[in-house]
Amino acid sequence: MSSRLQAILVPVISVLLGLIAGAIVMLVSGFNPIEGYGALLRGAFGDTFYIGETIRQITPYIFAGLAVAFAFRTGLFNIGVEGQLLVGWIASVWVGLAFDLPKFIHLPMAVLAGAAAGAIWGFVPGFLKARLRVHEVIVTIMMNYIALHLVNYLVRYVISDEQNTTVAVPPSASLKSPFLENLTDFSTLHNGIFLALAAAIIFWVVLEKTTTGFELRSVGFNQHASEYAGMNVNRNIVLSMVISGAFAGLGGAMEGLGTFGYGFIHGAFSGVGFDGIAVALLGGNVAIGVILAAALFGTLKVGALNMPIESGVPTELVEIVIALIIFFVASSYIIRYLLNRYKKGAK
Amino acid sequence: MKKRKFGLGLSMLLAAGTILGACGSDTETSNGGEENGGGEEAAGDFTVSMVTDVGGVDDKSFNQSAWEGLQAFGAEHGLEQGTDGYNYFQSQGDADYTTNLNTAVRNDFDLIFGIGFLLQPAIEQVAQQRADSHFALVDSVAEGDNVASITFKEHEGSFLVGVAAGLQTETNKIGFIGGVESDLINKFAAGFKAGVEAVNPDATVDIQFAGDFNNASRGQQMAAAMYGSGVDIVYHAAGGTGNGVFTEAKNLKQQDPERQIFVIGVDRDQSEEGALEAGGQPYNVTLTSMIKRVDIAVQDISTRAMEGDFPGGEIIEYGIEENGIAVAQSENLTEDTLAQIETYKQQILDGEIEVPSTLQ
Numbered sequence: 001m002s003s004r005l006q007a008i009l010v011p012v013i014s015v016l017l018g019l020i021a022g023a024i025v026m027l028v029s030g031f032n033p034i035e036g037y038g039a040l041l042r043g044a045f046g047d048t049f050y051i052g053e054t055i056r057q058i059t060p061y062i063f064a065g066l067a068v069a070f071a072f073r074t075g076l077f078n079i080g081v082e083g084q085l086l087v088g089w090i091a092s093v094w095v096g097l098a099f100d101l102p103k104f105i106h107l108p109m110a111v112l113a114g115a116a117a118g119a120i121w122g123f124v125p126g127f128l129k130a131r132l133r134v135h136e137v138i139v140t141i142m143m144n145y146i147a148l149h150l151v152n153y154l155v156r157y158v159i160s161d162e163q164n165t166t167v168a169v170p171p172s173a174s175l176k177s178p179f180l181e182n183l184t185d186f187s188t189l190h191n192g193i194f195l196a197l198a199a200a201i202i203f204w205v206v207l208e209k210t211t212t213g214f215e216l217r218s219v220g221f222n223q224h225a226s227e228y229a230g231m232n233v234n235r236n237i238v239l240s241m242v243i244s245g246a247f248a249g250l251g252g253a254m255e256g257l258g259t260f261g262y263g264f265i266h267g268a269f270s271g272v273g274f275d276g277i278a279v280a281l282l283g284g285n286v287a288i289g290v291i292l293a294a295a296l297f298g299t300l301k302v303g304a305l306n307m308p309i310e311s312g313v314p315t316e317l318v319e320i321v322i323a324l325i326i327f328f329v330a331s332s333y334i335i336r337y338l339l340n341r342y343k344k345g346a347k
Numbered sequence: 348m349k350k351r352k353f354g355l356g357l358s359m360l361l362a363a364g365t366i367l368g369a370c371g372s373d374t375e376t377s378n379g380g381e382e383n384g385g386g387e388e389a390a391g392d393f394t395v396s397m398v399t400d401v402g403g404v405d406d407k408s409f410n411q412s413a414w415e416g417l418q419a420f421g422a423e424h425g426l427e428q429g430t431d432g433y434n435y436f437q438s439q440g441d442a443d444y445t446t447n448l449n450t451a452v453r454n455d456f457d458l459i460f461g462i463g464f465l466l467q468p469a470i471e472q473v474a475q476q477r478a479d480s481h482f483a484l485v486d487s488v489a490e491g492d493n494v495a496s497i498t499f500k501e502h503e504g505s506f507l508v509g510v511a512a513g514l515q516t517e518t519n520k521i522g523f524i525g526g527v528e529s530d531l532i533n534k535f536a537a538g539f540k541a542g543v544e545a546v547n548p549d550a551t552v553d554i555q556f557a558g559d560f561n562n563a564s565r566g567q568q569m570a571a572a573m574y575g576s577g578v579d580i581v582y583h584a585a586g587g588t589g590n591g592v593f594t595e596a597k598n599l600k601q602q603d604p605e606r607q608i609f610v611i612g613v614d615r616d617q618s619e620e621g622a623l624e625a626g627g628q629p630y631n632v633t634l635t636s637m638i639k640r641v642d643i644a645v646q647d648i649s650t651r652a653m654e655g656d657f658p659g660g661e662i663i664e665y666g667i668e669e670n671g672i673a674v675a676q677s678e679n680l681t682e683d684t685l686a687q688i689e690t691y692k693q694q695i696l697d698g699e700i701e702v703p704s705t706l707q
Contacts, residue, residue, distance in 0.1 A: 049453065053446045149558050156528060164487075164529045165468055186476045188445050259442055262468060267401060267527050267560040271440055301439070305446055308437065309430060309454065315437050 006339060010332045011282050011289070015296065017335075018325030025320055026313060036313040043306020044299040050306075052180065052187025056259055058298035060085070062196040063251025064276025065283055065290035066203050067118075067244045071136075072285045073207060074240035075220035080125060080140025081248040082273025083147030084118040086266065088249025089256040090151045091117030093166055093263040094159055096173030096256070103172040110173040111195070111253050118249015119242045121147060126241025130234035136241065144269065152265045165264040175258035190258030197291070199250060204287040206243070216240050248273065278326045297322070393653045395420065396456040397645070398436045398447040400463035401561060408586045408614040409641045413462045413485060416642030420649045430454045444469035452477045458652045460485060460645060464531050470494060481657050483648050485641060486531055492660040497644045500666035501531070502538030502704040503695050504637040505582070507674045507688050508611045509542020511635055512550075512580045514684045517607050519550040522573035524592055526560040526585035530705075535584035535613070535637075537703045545700075546687065553578060554706070557588045566591030574599055574608060580634060582611035589613060593620045596632040601625045609679065612636030616675040636675035644671055668696060 023033035044054045064081050071078035078084075092114035099106060125139035160166045168174075175190045183189075207213040218226045219236045227233050251272065256263055279297055283289030304318035328335070397413055404414040417433045426432035434456075436447040444466050451459045452473065459480060461470040464487035474482045474491040481493055488496040512521050523539055525532040540552045553573060557565050566588035573581055574595065581596070583589035589612070596610045604625040611634050612620065621633030644665050651657060665671020674688055694700045 047453075049449060053449075057442065152527065152558060162530070164464060186449065186473075255442070260468070264441070264465075264468070265527050265529060266441070267465065268562065270442070302446065304439075305436065305443060305450060309434060309450070315439060319439075
């Protein structure tokens with residue numbers, strides 16, 4: 001079996017096993033799994049409105065997944081996507097509110113501000129890792145909290161006048177699309193999805209088609225060999241975290257300029273950044289895989305909202321199904337082992 | 348190296364999963380066909396639903412209270428839980444608010460409640476798009492002719508529990524733990540502080556914010572720091588975060604039953620949360636609770652909407668006078684405290700005291 005086929009088979013089998021395990025959990029708890037999954041599918045695709053909502057949910061997942069995947073390819077574990085996303089969110093909204101410019105300048109500027117903020121948030125752990133060997137997992141986790149509370153402070157005391165939300169960004173900086181909204185019966189679908197797909201292409205080009213990308217990947221494979229080969233490992237670590245943070249910041253800009261159109265005080269983490277870890281893992285840390293995994297997660301998340309109302313299955317169960325899928329992806333070694341056994345047995 | 352990274356990654360992932368998992372909680376689902384006598388058809392085909400904020404209907408706080416209100420309304424009028432009667436939509440994240448509100452509209456509910464100020468922008472947006480549907484927002488004010496805004500005079504109730512705290516503190520140090528600093532939570536803090544100062548000018552009130560409504564471990568840490576600094580009564584207005592305050596208070600009481608340790612609950616009567624046993628003796632660390640009758644408000648507005656008297660575009664404020672705000676009965680309150688609370692309550696009702704609703 002080729003390794004490529006296996007790379008595709010493992011996540012697919014993981015998802016199937018997760019769904020089957022979820023069905024068993026539903027059966028045990030006294031719900032009809034066919035009805036439950038039916039409700040989930042109808043809740044995600046049953047209507048143009050729901051399709052719009054699903055695509056909208058997929059957008060930040062793609063960015064978060066790309067962010068985690070990018071760092072991962074350089075051998076770094078970016079847990080800080082959540083925080084990078086939050087600062088990107090607020091930076092884009094801030095720029096959106098602070099300037100009054102024509103759309104073709106204003107919107108790109110706001111989006112890039114989000115990317116820049118995320119990049120700065122990624123730079124700090126990257127720099128600390130490269131210079132002082134501080135583990136990026138610790139730093140990124142802590143940076144999440146700094147981001148959360150900093151953003152809340154900015155929303156309350158700097159951008160708004162002690163309000164819980166900022167005012168909405170003007171149309172000149174908004175990703176909202178009346179066309180897409182009308183098409184999907186007032187869903188919150190916005191133009192961000194196009195940017196997300198473009199970002200995935202950029203991700204692929206940078207990593208696979210440029211010298212920088214080669215260096216980044218090579219550092220991920222073996223730091224010492226890369227150093228021996230004359231690559232600047234430290235520079236690549238910082239660069240990787242910066243680009244990863246920029247992807248995350250863009251994800252935040254999608255929420256800030258598209259889905260919501262404003263910033264608000266977060267009572268807790270949005271969770272998108274953490275789900276991004278699972279998206280990247282399921283997607284095998286490649287661009288197309290991340291898109292597919294994000295699509296799956298978006299579908300599950302939005303569809304889940306419909307499960308309680310239509311079939312009585314609690315939303316928590318969907319969280320369990322997602323957790324089971326991640327579990328099976330994480331234990332992909334077992335699946336790989338079994339696949340190999342099967343292959344040998346067949347011969 | 349890569350393998351080790353991967354292993355570390357996985358363990359972090361699992362850790363993150365555990366942490367995140369702890370945030371969610373199980374939901375009481377479908378008490379299904381209760382009160383499905385079918386005898387009462389007075390409600391006709393009126394349907395009502397609510398969209399929770401991230402707290403969920405088992406948050407032991409206002410989401411739960413609102414849901415109890417809807418259940419009571421359903422029972423009273425012979426409605427069934429489901430799309431033909433009453434139902435709730437649980438939001439897992441901030442992005443779910445608009446989706447859930449829209450789903451509720453698409454399921455043709457006659458009245459849709461948004462629970463919590465976090466839903467304000469979402470409800471304004473959806474109400475504008477769905478001009479034919481009726482909405483009600485709890486805890487904040489939303490624009491729109493088809494939205495009724497329900498607010499509470501939390502500062503008045505907080506003032507009264509502040510009186511209780513001021514009278515019963517032994518250390519003259521009192522704490523306040525708020526969820527997220529916001530206009531709403533500041534109302535609690537301002538009223539509470541004023542109440543303490545009214546009866547005990549020597550007492551200090553330490554006001555802190557957790558920055559989170561759903562983080563019990565953070566609440567526990569903050570409570571530990573406060574009790575450690577000599578505070579003996581903590582008032583929390585922090586939803587799920589407040590559960591950690593109870594945990595810490597109960598731990599301390601367990602270690603030293605002689606020490607005075609109290610929590611003042613919020614939104615619902617939280618005396619259940621404070622019960623414990625130490626050395627074979629039952630104790631309760633809940634001094635009292637500032638009850639916010641979201642359930643009454645929800646029932647009230649539902650009834651008005653059913654009778655065709657939906658107060659769209661209006662702001663309806665529930666205070667002590669409207670039975671929307673109350674102080675919970677508790678055996679931990681002394682006779683003197685109860686009497687003083689009663690006096691101040693009367694003074695508020697008579698307008699002799701103007702309770703501040705903002706921290707200066």
